[in-house]
Amino acid sequence: MTYIKPKFRHPLLQKNEVGYTKSDYEGAISTLCGGCGHDSISAGIVQACYEINLEPHRLAKLSGIGCSSKTPAYFLSNSHGFNSVHGRMPSVATGANMANRELIYLGVSGDGDSASIGMGQFVHVIRRNLNMLYIVMNNGCYGLTKGQHSATADAGSTSKEGVTNPFQAIDLVSLALELGATYVARSFSGDKSQLVPLIKAGLAHSGFALIDVVSPCVTFNNKPDSTKSYDYVRHHLEATSTIDFVPIKKAIEVEYDTERAVRLHDGSYLQLHKLAPNWDPTDRISAVNRLDEARKQGQILTGLLYVDPESKDIHTLEKTTARPLNTLREVDLCPGAEVLEGINGRFR
């Protein structure tokens, strides 16, 4: 019995600008079921990080509990990581981010971890606009406990056991828009050409970025009458636009006069093509309307839904120190009696 990923890689693998090949962004071999959408999302994260020349040690990956939350073991094995309590990843991410704003934070969660046990944490992390990319690997079922319907399963969707879900689904992107999330997107694990640029832009976005990724559970929820099966999603997919992510370095060389481009806070761009009618990526109302329209037509609307290029993240809102806490020395924290006198003086 062998289930070991060989050490050999393609001999012509290219290095990116920071000297890493794509294999340097890999993790351990996945123990999820073969064909799980989550593995494709992991591969999308690997590809995105490689292509944006991210140094692995600059990223922290955080997760809760569930199939989805196992995946940080399967990508970026040279990054920081924290596998937290079920539904509590946002708290840990908040703590980490407050302590060190220089790292890039990538949270990975599932529909159970976010829409059920972690719903309270999910809504508050959005409200605070924590600077992180939050990926939900959304398969509409509890794969780790034999595939019961989750809170994101659509009403009328049928599971492997043949039980039809009677309840309304929680739509995470609608919820996030309602709560004022500053970057909201939906994608499909089977469409890396869309997912990868969305991940890149999500990592570049300053503030809370949500990507809800429909990710079929190949073992428990890939039936033809499930609304989160490969076939169903492919047949009902509708995209707001196609997207290219243009990193800062290249951004100065590109012209934007013909098509819509959104400049992100860090100077990179999202270049959009073939925009859906009546939709403006920076207008929240148009995104809500477009989602509603798609829902009425039985479509699964994917792509970038909304982005606020002027987003102010929690550090800006809280006016926190610009430096990571671990770099603050005694002289910074206890500046001396003279400074204290000055502060006290302001209240006299």
Place this chain on the structure above:
Amino acid sequence: MEATNIHDPEYFHKVVDCQYACPAHTPVPEYIRLIAAERYTDAYMINWESNVFPGILGRTCDRPCEPACRRGRVEEEPVAICRLKRVAADNKDEVMHLMPTIPQEKNGKKIALIGGGPASLTVARDLAPLGYEIHLYDEWYKGGGMMRTQIPAFRLPESVLDEEVGYILNMGIHTHFNHYVSSMKEVLDMDYDAIFVGTGAPKGRDLHLPGREEGAANIHIGIEFLANVAFEHTNKIGRKVIVLGGGNTAMDCCRTSRRLGGDEVKVVVRSPFEDMKASPWEIQDAIREDIPIKNNMPPKEFVVENGHLKGIIFEKVRAEYDANGRRSLVSTGEPDEFIEADDVIIAIGQDNAFPWVERDLGIEFGKWDIPVLNKKTFQSTLPKVFFGGDAAFGPENIITAVAHGHQAAISIDLFCQGKDLVQDRPAPMTNLVNQKMGIHEWSYDSFVTVDERFLVPHADKVVSLQNRKVEVELGFDASTAFKEAQRCLNCDVQTVFETNKCIECDACVDICPTACITFTVNGEEADLRTRLSAPANNTSQDLYVSEILPTGRVMIKDEDVCLHCGLCAERCPTAAWDMHKYLYQVTKACKVW
């Protein structure tokens, strides 16, 4: 591109690079696995069926398989295929009882084989079990041909040669040794139903330079020198020896000279080191025996004083290549160099020679006096006469001679039955079998080891240089053989894709360690090669293209650096990918094992 037709027997055959490169198409991974399983006898018999001389070839083969080995494309060195073959031969049990029984009652057809080398012996082995009466003629007193006369005993012990030649001669072959056939007409006048010519390339090339005649007593032709040593007509040579030539014969000559008293032996080659024709390992072995190789020095003149050879004057050149890669050797203008020598051996090539074939018999000869043959059937322009081995298309090697022998045997068998040599030729035997045993379990060892090629031990240099019969390479022991065998990537266990089962989940793309798999829209091959997950520059390796998938894309797998680790099949939820072992065997005139 059109969808790949995996039912074409050549498609998966080509993926097994070693087997495809082998002229006899020996199923290499199949016997390497048997060696790992310590089933040496079975490994030997698979070889014997295919290449007839596993023990001999395990020491002397030109190894076209090794440069082809896929392992050499993912790391530095290929699998030591040839040395593993020897392990099977060295460790096998008694095999006589596994060999075909020869019918007492003959089929009434008589075949003459001219020359007792690998090509003729292969024809004999393939036809004797069918009841043919076979007569083998050779000028020497023992069979084996060039394997006996041109390969020194320190590379190939006589016992190994005798054993494997013996297996064939014991099949009731009528041998006519010490019988030089001097007239084809005489043979044709006898009542043979077919005649096979496997007389090799027996004429060593000479070098007509000033001083050649005067120094003749100490100037030798390479293959003649080696034959004289093999038959113990020559047992010493001068202290200072120059060997001219950069091929394997030159390497054998210089190393033989070291064992006959030559302690200042030099190889001088007119071309650059990189252009030398000798196998790299043979060059290494010569260098290890303190034989310097001097390059870019064409000989100008033999210096003979008072009837005694003194040495050779060499010119100094450099190689220049034109736009088409054609080489010319241009003088560097440096002064000529004189190198002293007591003896000179000329090993600059060999040619076919058919002075004994009368030219009015209907056997046509073409360019360079090579017989005109059908390239597939080896039939000459006189229907009952066939050629094979070096005699057919010029000097090659043992394994090519064996491959010719198999095909000539089929032709002779068809010819004797009055069948068409092309139309009635048998197709290769192929077999494609699923290897799945359970979850994470395949019937082959799919784990890919990172071990580097293992070195083979050598006999003590001082001892082996004193006795030309001491074999230098000692072969792998069982545990090293196992580790070396594990380096084999099992390229015969094929990744088979079934379009209609694929749900396009990307699991295979995501897991593949060498980024072989891509799902994309179809296009022309040149265009597709630019759009794959990883560079696909090796156009000698095929792209495996599926039918159109539901999303309108196709699956494309670049066969180039696939590790055959099975992870695509392992991760595939629907078994659209599966691992199937592909066995390809060249059909022989009869089933011998």
